Amino acid sequence: MDNEGDARHLTTAEVASRLDIKPETVYAYVSRGLLTKIPASGRRGSLFLEDEVTRLARGRRHGGDRRTTMDDIASTISSIEDDQLYYRGRNVADLVTTHPVESVASLLWTGELASPPQQFTAPAEILRTTRAAVGALGGSVRLTDRMRVAVTVASASDQLRFDLSAQGVLRTARILLAVEVDCLSATPQDSGTLAQRLGPSLADHAVPAVLLDSTLTLLADHGLAISTVAARVAASARVHPYGIVSAGLGALDSQYHGAASTVAYRFLDDAIADPLDAASERLRLGGGLPGFGHLIYRTTDPRAELLLTMLRSVPAATPALTAIDTITDQLGAPHTAVPNIDLALAVLMHAYRMRPDAGETIFAIARTIGWIAHTLEEYGEPPMRFRPNRIHAP
Known part of the structure; x- marks a missing residue:
């Protein structure tokens, strides 16, 4: 333990021991603003204020049969340090100008940047079914509502949706993103990048694909945002990816989040x-x-x-x-x-004189990439791990 003036400091290992968490979870707490990391002068590692750790420990609920809480999730997908956002340890500022969002999706899903990036497409039959359903909604319906319908219909049309293997999830992820993008426009494009296919749905004139691509990358993940929490809870119950994305889209539909x-x-x-x-x-x-x-x-x-x-x-x-x-x-x-x-x-x-709901549409498509990454990570944890410590009778 180190001392600096009257303040007492703890090492990462000491914080983990005090809070009964893994060391990597300590840094997840830093990303969420729950703890403040202090550089350790003249030594490797970081230090943390003991008073801050003590307050956090008091606020956490412990019991003999303690279940996982959101604060306990140690995710390697994204992190925030010193006001910089990282995907799998790579600064997003470096990724956004050098790699298309399809490659960034691969990084978030597998830990590796895909080169060349794979085009995301959906089977023709699933696209026909989803477009027919979305087309029946009428032109005044919001784009994100179209996406919700498209995801539900695509799920019912995909007989392989219950394949929860890593390869099965990746297959479904590419279909989901293709469906979300290609169901929006009255004159959809079935080829090209996600950004190229998305642009015509957002504005009556051209929107630079490179700018849309960069925006999708910037929004792909942001730790345990509320919609990602919803996605992880669903994934904990081993819901299939279509259902998980539906849960994320539901939580996203709020003035405090997606809207x-x-x-x-x-x-x-x-x-x-x-x-x-x-x-x-x-x-x-x-x-x-x-x-x-x-x-x-x-x-x-x-x-x-x-x-x-x-x-x-x-x-x-x-x-x-x-x-x-x-x-x-x-x-x-x-x-x-x-x-x-x-x-x-x-x-x-x-x-670019876009539709008023264009921003939340871009957000939803981008964040789908992050939800899939969290799905893959959550599938590796014990199922049904998110439960309250105490159940009160009605």
Whole structure:
């Protein structure tokens, strides 16, 4: 144990022992903002404040028959350190400009970047069935609702959906992503990358595939977000991948999660016309500024920073970016004034005059990749491990 002034510090091993968790779970706690990692001067490893560990230990529920809680999940899929996002230990900032999202999906699923990337397609019969079902919904239905229907119908059409082997899950994953993308457009494309096939569904004119591809990569996974928790709980019960993605899509359909970019898009509508008036009105109503601040990142959302940097070279994004710059310059408070990925998605939508629900559609397709990665990881754990410690009679 180390001392620095009056503060007492614990090593990773000591934290793991105090909390009765694996050492790798300690770093999962860091990624979720539950613990603060302190660099150990002159030695390898990290240190943690004993007071912070003690408070966390008090908040955790222990018992003789303790079941797994979300805080106990040690995932190797993604991590956040020093306001940087990593997939399997690789900085997303490096992946986003060098590898297509299909290769990044392979990295998240298998630990290896696929080269060349595999095209994601679905059997013709499954596509015909899903397109017929989605086509019956009418043109006013949201894109994410179309996806939900398509996933359910594709599941009923796939006799191999109960193949839960690693290869079976990978096969289903490629079908799922193809179905989600190809069911959205009235004139679907059956070939090309996911980004190339997705673009026509989001706007009436061309959206650069490279920009969409980068956005999909940035959104593919983000640790134990609420929709990923839903997916992992379903996977713990050995639900097949179609059902797991349906669980994720259900949890995603919230103003606090998947639909947050739509809220930011509408706020940006007002901010482009008058940035400070729009911000003032939101603050007056007490709801905070849509698209600003994040629960995990302390100084910057790296996903937003990367996407906004790309958009600064797009002339049509200038009005939205100017509005954001004006607001951040005036607010000054670092944490609450930092644009997050939802606001960056809203800028992308405004720059290319996309549908108001385009952001949540991109989010859902991208996060499907992450849900599959967590499915594969959860299938390797004991089944039905997420249960309450105590069951109270009604």
